[in-house]
Amino acid sequence: MSEKPPEDPSSSPQLPEQIPDEVWEQFARDSERNIRDSAVKEPSARARMVTERLRQQEARGELPEGWRTGPVRPEHDRRAKRRRLWAFIGLPVAVAVAVVAMKPSLLPGDPFGTGSPDVTASPLGEETAAPTAPPGATDPETPTLDAPFAGSPALRWADGAAGIVPPEAKAVDGLPKERVELALRLTKKLLVAANLDPRTVRGERPEDAFAVLDPKQPKLFDDLNRSLRAPSDADDPLRLFSRFDPKDVRLVGDVIKTRGRMTFEKGEQGGVAVHADYTFVYPLVPADGRTEVARTIVRRAIDVELLDPARYVATPNRLNVLRYDRDVGNTSCDVHDGYLHPEFPSDTATDGPGNGPVRDPYDRSREIGTGGDCGTASRT
Template sequence: MSGQASEGSHISDEEWERFLAEAGQDGSGSAPKEPSARARMVTARLREQEARGEAPAVWRAEPGRPNAQARRTRRRRVWAILGVPLAIVIGLVALKPSLLPGDPFGPGAPDDSAGSTLPAETARPTGPPSEAAPATATLDDPFAGSPAKRYADGAAGIVPPKATAVGAFSADQVAQALRQTRELLVDANLDPVTLRGGRPEQALAVIEPQQTELIDRLDTSLRRPDKDHDPLTMFSRFDPAEVRPAGDVVKTRGRMTFEAGKEGSLAVHADYTFVYPLVKAGDGVSEVARTVVRRVLDVQLPDPDRYRVTPDRISVERYDQEIGNSACDLHDGFLHPSFDSDSPSGPAPSGSAVDPYDRSRTLDPDEDKACGTVTRT
């Protein structure tokens, strides 16, 4: 429902003045007049009747005081005059309660605008999102107290831009590259099979097969993860024996762009943040933790006139990540979120504290990857 009054609720000034004029035509505003001789005679006769106990009931009202019928008529006129503006005020407040001062419905009154989904991100933010109101994440509301509460749900948050022709590439070819970049991101970070530690077949299928070194490295990381072969550099995976999703929604926020690349190529840039709510595996658990993963992906379509390429495949030029709330001294191929109830373990973090929701920062692939802390999840 709109917060504005409809056109039919408006009363013009001319209508209002006419209404007041008509409502006031009861003669009450006229000047008092001297009683006529006949009126004085009637008054005297009535007083004589009253002395004998014969006066009619209406005369028993005090001089100058209206009788009961007159009072009822006047009250109706007063309510008629007050009723229209009062109805208008009540209608406006019903449509928009914020017009009333203070908090008339108590501190728990919801603010629908605060819970609405953010519009799509079209450019790098200028700073981190503001702090959300303090709240504890629960199974019913796993994103409480997090900026991710207003992020889009899952794949709905990965929206490629409208494709246009670039250099030697038609709009259809650009659209295909954008679509495959999206498929890689969805399968690598949102697919339930991948999140449970399965093999992300669709993500691997869109990569240029001639990138044999990359494919071999990813394949090894999925089969035998270690410090030098870590699947978490491209894929989000959790150990189902340790944790399980808190609900069926992963929140997503980011953007995708494209432009002419080097040597006649098409360059696609993707930068997305994924927020995973989790609980410990087992029955009867309710404590919720969140892991935040930001991924930056650069892919290319080389100029087919210059390079031998496989049709309908994309070449991965760069992939980088930043992970918030996961143990950084384990290399088993899984993300390991920390819960508030956990006892401290492992070495103390040596890196700097970062805000995992600050998408205004540029991820530097050469920066120190020391284990640090996050300011919020």
């Protein structure tokens, strides 16, 4: 036999030098208790008797169903309640999902990226420069009493006087800022009085407009008064005022859509010269009770100057009118009674194509006053 090689002390497990007696005694007691608790115990005679009685009662149907499983625990009860709650909520949710799937437009905004934003929630910003093209095409919707601007680019325009926003005033060529502010304010007042004032629109005398104009510009006053008193092709108040015959039509609601811009500079006579170019869209219905809606579009360009009374024969704080032009979309060309006369779908259903050039009355990139009134509007 070969000799057993000596063990390397460094590789042998090191045991404690001595385990205290009390530790060994505790270990022995714990082991004995664990063995005793885990051992299979024989049921007592009483337990066997109770079990047998219950088995016989169950066989005779005297015990309630589920007696073996014991009472329902609270957690189980909560889960059952949640299931009933979701069952109650689930049906309405499923119906709502189905409705939205068929008509996503019922949801606000454009959550699915359909590319059809709610245009009523995105009004156009101010027009600060001349457009380079007409407004894009819109959905061919029929205007109604509740939505008189449906299908019109003007749907996104500002309402009434809110659409006439003068530029920020500043001193120009020796003219103080305060003088420029006054000229811009008077120009806006004239535009509102001539095109938006309800009295003017329903055919009454535009007194507020006359209150802005300089009476020391006699030819203008004489021409305007004559046109209102005895309108004709030569003396037409529509050249400066937007007027409708209340016996013929009435405005739908109280909103007239407005869009345009205003600029200023030092005028040829040394005053503050203001150029204004605005389009007004009027929704109308016949006065005979029909509910069909038509729109008339009026674009106006006007040049005025606030003169210095110290240098010229002029009334303080009144405007001199230098030039005014207009284009109108959807009005009769053959009536010269001082009122605009829109045509309605039922009026034109049996008519042939209109005379004159076809033009877009919403096209603000085109020079004004180049097409006259007699023509066909490509859209209203």
